Amino acid sequence: MKHVIIISLLAIFTYADNYTFLVKPYQKEIELEAKIIAEIAASSLDEPLRLFIPEISKLEKSVYAQYATLSTTCEDANFIFINKNIDEKNICHGKNTLYFTNNYRKLLSDERYFGAFFWNKSRPNIVFIQRRLQARRIHLPSSFEQFIEPIE
Numbered sequence: 001m002k003h004v005i006i007i008s009l010l011a012i013f014t015y016a017d018n019y020t021f022l023v024k025p026y027q028k029e030i031e032l033e034a035k036i037i038a039e040i041a042a043s044s045l046d047e048p049l050r051l052f053i054p055e056i057s058k059l060e061k062s063v064y065a066q067y068a069t070l071s072t073t074c075e076d077a078n079f080i081f082i083n084k085n086i087d088e089k090n091i092c093h094g095k096n097t098l099y100f101t102n103n104y105r106k107l108l109s110d111e112r113y114f115g116a117f118f119w120n121k122s123r124p125n126i127v128f129i130q131r132r133l134q135a136r137r138i139h140l141p142s143s144f145e146q147f148i149e150p151i152e
């Protein structure tokens with residue numbers, strides 16, 4: 001009986017790689033998100049990008065590191081992407097840093113954010129608030145013009 005169990009476990013572990021496709025879609029979403037955020041951040045800044053994401057996961061860190069220089073603290077960053085529901089009291093404020101979120105409601109209610117990237121019905125959405133872009137003197141490439149909204 002022991003031999004049957006051991007052989008069964010070996011067979012399962014041998015073929016386990018065939019089922020890793022179940023994990024890959026999530027990584028693909030993070031990769032797409034990382035590419036978009038890095039492009040937005042780099043085009044919004046006049047200096048090299050130093051990205052800070054509070055409470056970043058290991059997977060996010062490995063993916064985002066391919067597209068941007070990650071900062072371990074918000075004090076060292078020039079672009080902060082808040083993609084989780086966190087206590088923002090501990091996030092540095094008053095600094096000449098650009099803030100971006102993944103929450104549309106947060107974008108509308110908090111003046112710090114000039115834009116948002118979020119998923120809706122499994123599709124990526126990007127929104128920039130025109131007035132905030134102008135106030136921060138951010139000039140985005142023409143490829144992002146379609147996402148600029150005259151929201152007050």
